[in-house]
Amino acid sequence: MRIKGTSFAAFSILGGMTALTISACSSTATWKDYSSAPGKYSVSMPGTPKEETKAIPAPGGEKLNMEIAQLDLGKEAFVVAFMEFPGESKPPIPIQQLMSTAIKGAVASSINGKVSNEKETEVNGVPCRDFQATGKYKSKDASMAGKFCFTGNRLYQVLAMGENTGKAFDDKATKFLASFKITDKS
Template sequence: MNTKVLLPFLITTLLVSDSLVPEIGHAEPPIQVAQSIWKPFSSAAGNFTVLMPGTPSQEQDTVNTQFGSLNLNGFSVERPNEAIYWVAYFDLPGELSNRIQTSGQINEFLTAVVQGLSEGVEGQLLNQQTITLNNYSGKEFRTQHGEGVVGRYRVYLVNQRVYLLGVVTSKENYLQKSIQGFFNSFRLAGGATGTVSPPPPNLNAQLQQAVCNQNWSQAMNVVNRMIGQTDSQEVRQQLFDYKQKLQGFANSNAVVPASELADCS
């Protein structure tokens, strides 16, 4: 997989917008943040919850890539003269997601995200380590920016969805507990196991129609959307197995008798 094609949309728009990477002031050390400022924030569309030090502002943008359009969504809270905390997510197009299946490909993709974000915010990558969220792969990394500003980040790949969390601050030493608490509060909306409901009925209906029409490419696109909407490892594996069968039909160019397709006779 050529990960270089990923860097333009990781560097531009949402990740390096003025609202997400502001200039951090250098006033006196901040007063310890009262615990009461931390409020639970949830995004139904993003399928996550996290603690934020205030009410976040939202950023949205659409980026056209060779793989299709990406809808970027971000939420940020700026604490003046202290730090900015942000969460962002976007879904990978099916064609690109198909190229990121093995553990090696996932690691390559996440490494590209780390490098792309570091370069995009003109920071020096200091360190990185592999992490997980409900058995999904991720990276935690730290960058050094100009004028003593430090960036702390986490990125996760959850099926077709990419989640990014960041804290940009010049007061890192004073905010260790706040930064770690922010990162550790991030949860998928399905709970500790990341389990959510199966794909909605409309996708099942679309899949059934595509299969009955023997439009295998369309059927695989629907399956990709289903994979992106479930965090259940069991359901995800079933969908991957089914997709392999559809790929076999597509490769053979054979016409399957309707009687052999469930509910298509």
């Protein structure tokens, strides 16, 4: 899908959002179910996320709204974001290729890293792409795991990021990503 000559793959959450911080403190929290009626999804997070809407600039002066649910625990952050693209046109390249390109851009812009593993998956019959990546954030080794899903004109970005703290973070990221469900594909 193109918005006035620009591929929508350029509109990844981390390309337009730099508010995430991975700082020196962390906390333990109780896992809570979270659902978004407008986003038509549910997920479990180790705490209550902050909700916000960010206007992402698009070519030609347009703005696209990205709806974000973000939980920042210091050394780790959990994010689900979605945005709707205008129009009825289909992407000009296969959806898996499009999501792979968007993932690489998000990883490079957020943790200056590289994708180490990615694969085609699905959530409730919706095509998705799962990935793992490593890089640096503020001079610290960082990890990112996530999934991008695309249905209709909606792109979901589900991300767990944190300092490389080993199995504890990996287990949380796995639990978070496995809990993501799309509740309505329309």
